Amino acid sequence: MAEGPISNQIRTLRFLNGEMSQAELGQRIGVTRQTIAAIEAGKYSPSLEAAFRIAQVFGKPLDEVFQWRG
Amino acid sequence: MPHQEKSAWLALAAMLAAYVPFFAYAAVSPPGPPPYLRVLAALAAVSVLRLLILGVGHLVFRAQSPQDARAPADERDRAIARRAASIAYYLLMAAALGIGCFMPFYTGGWDIVRATLLAVVAVEIARCVLIVVDYRRGWHG
Numbered sequence: 762m763a764e765g766p767i768s769n770q771i772r773t774l775r776f777l778n779g780e781m782s783q784a785e786l787g788q789r790i791g792v793t794r795q796t797i798a799a800i801e802a803g804k805y806s807p808s809l810e811a812a813f814r815i816a817q818v819f820g821k822p823l824d825e826v827f828q829w830r831g
Numbered sequence: 832m833p834h835q836e837k838s839a840w841l842a843l844a845a846m847l848a849a850y851v852p853f854f855a856y857a858a859v860s861p862p863g864p865p866p867y868l869r870v871l872a873a874l875a876a877v878s879v880l881r882l883l884i885l886g887v888g889h890l891v892f893r894a895q896s897p898q899d900a901r902a903p904a905d906e907r908d909r910a911i912a913r914r915a916a917s918i919a920y921y922l923l924m925a926a927a928l929g930i931g932c933f934m935p936f937y938t939g940g941w942d943i944v945r946a947t948l949l950a951v952v953a954v955e956i957a958r959c960v961l962i963v964v965d966y967r968r969g970w971h972g
Contacts, residue, residue, distance in 0.1 A: 792907065793907075795832070796833070796905050796907040804968075
């Protein structure tokens with residue numbers, strides 16, 4: 762698997778938000794459940810817009826959700 | 832598995848199932864006199880076969896997971912499709928240049944027709960393979 766330069770805390774944040782499902786998160790930001798799974802697994806780096814939408818769903822600033830591995 | 836990836840696998844399987852036998856047939860059998868109606872009829876038959884495989888496959892996908900089948904392509908699907916199409920475009924350009932600029936100096940009509948068909952099919956197969964690989968390996972834009 763090609764691991765990207767961006768890590769994320771989406772799995773943890775979903776757990777802390779009442780075990781929100783990937784499908785529900787995907788529905789709220791307008792992507793498929795499989796794309797959320799790919800983002801969580803580091804197989805896809807989302808667009809800036811999708812990243813902001815995810816952060817907004819969890820009520821967190823962007824850098825608490827996504828981290829640049831460099 | 833995302834619906835778009837399933838579709839790419841299906842398109843790949845349909846292309847291989849339809850066109851590998853066709854090109855095997857076209858390679859070993861003489862085309863006959865122009866306008867090569869026998870071979871063109873075989874091409875039409877395998878193209879119908881391909882459409883049938885695609886149609887049945889999509890019906891099965893829709894029955895298995897209707898929600899996934901209804902969901903529109905999202906940004907990841909579009910990014911993967913765009914990358915595959917842009918690489919396939921350059922492959923098609925290279926094939927067109929090879930066939931159009933070099934083959935007329937070395938060979939005749941039927942070989943050029945066959946090479947053109949083969950190039951189109953090969954590029955479409957390459958596009959499907961690129962899509963599947965990007966879904967499997969991951970894609971980071």
